[in-house]
Amino acid sequence: MTFSVAVAGASGYAGGEVLRILAAHPDFEVVTVTANANAGRPLIEHQPHLRSLSHLTLVATTAENLVGHDVVFLALPHGASGALAEALDDRTLVVDCGADHRLENEADWSAFYGGQHFAAWPYAVPELPTTTGKQRERLVGTRRIAAPGCNASAVSLALAPGIRAGVIEQHDIVTVLAVGPSGAGKKLEVPYLASELLGSAAPYAVGGTHRHIPEIQQNLRLAGASDPTLSFTPVLVPMARGILVTATARLVAGASPADVRKAWSDAYDGEPFVQLLPEGSFPRTADVLGANTALIGLAVDEAAGRVVSVLAMDNLVKGTAGAAVQCANIALGLDESAGLSVNGVAP
Structure with a gap:
């Protein structure tokens, strides 16, 4: 089965890294990419290294453009994901690469971010040791995931x-x-x-x-x-x-x-x-x-x-986009390592 994917904030660094990983993923197909100021422009103008996705054009970041996909990655500034995610179907896997759904404590959110506090989602660091095992166990089958701060x-x-x-x-x-x-x-x-x-x-x-x-x-x-x-x-x-x-x-x-x-x-x-x-x-x-x-x-x-x-x-891979994809794999029952590599680039 191939899962249809939308990436919001696709012209930024985090969104671009999500796209780079997804481009080589055997189970995901990127069909929609969104942006704000850059909407209407070809993706390749803003992510010129992503040659295999040169056919995509950035559209506006709206709920209407994100609904209907199997998986949605939100690579948006803090404060921009919460309301948008609420408009998406519970059956859609939504992975927030921003901060809106990381913190459980509303007082912490108010002290360090400000604005509306949204509910915390399962946290996207599968290997994190917990008193009961690993964070991985909380990701299986979920449809809402909060990618970590790098x-x-x-x-x-x-x-x-x-x-x-x-x-x-x-x-x-x-x-x-x-x-x-x-x-x-x-x-x-x-x-x-x-x-x-x-x-x-x-x-x-x-x-x-x-x-x-x-x-x-x-x-x-x-x-x-x-x-x-x-x-x-x-x-x-x-x-x-x-x-x-x-x-x-x-x-x-x-x-x-x-x-x-x-x-x-x-x-x-x-x-x-x-x-x-x-x-x-x-x-x-x-x-x-x-x-x-x-x-x-x-x-x-x-x-x-x-x-x-x-x-x-790498803050953009294991710190953000790689963690997001790894946890999406877990949530969907795929091979956890699909689309991901332990090998770096040198020199």
Whole structure:
């Protein structure tokens, strides 16, 4: 069976990455692509790398243009997906790549986003360890999926095994991320100009203001934390895509380095898209470019009494579009890896 697909926000980075993955998917056929300001223009003008989809023309992002498809991917800014999704049939699989359906707590939404809070949907990180198993189990058969924030899923995957196994403390977690500007979307703003980015590294959303913080805390609570505290500092660096997370947490008294490694090894054993590297090895963003893969390096700083988890992923693939497609596969009963690759692009 082939599933008909519509992608809203198809002229942006996230929408373009969803389309790139779907173009090679054996079970999906993209029939509709939508945009706002770019409606009426050929898709190929805005996604010139997607040659196999050159026959498609962007239409307006309206409910009328999205109804009637088997699957709809919404790659829209926060605040734009909620009302649109409400107009779609319950039988349609809707995957929201924006933020509108990620947060369960309305107070968190009000504090970090503002505007109307929509109901939380099953969260699209299948490998995320929870107290009852994996997040994958909540995705089977669903018709509504909330794709993750890229930074949020990276930090959560880096830390959740230690929380679930009880080898790291939930307080005094410190994370610093090197991130590429594509995570901010395709927009013309001064901080994202080449003359501002090249040869520089710039922190942003410093001091607990980044919108992905409550999402990370929500995920750590799923893994067993009761009230996790998190210092989160992203740093914009001159690479088009990619995230490198360095996350540290206090080692629980009595836990050994072997206990720590076992926690992560057990959590991701058999997972093709989240892999723990051999002891002493640490990932680079170059290793995951274009792949639906998160690679983790792990160490214990015994002098400081802290666990160090370093994770690399492509923010547009495993951080957004790849996760969205992977979870759509699960929801529809398809091969989870359909259309997705663990192989990156090098150099």
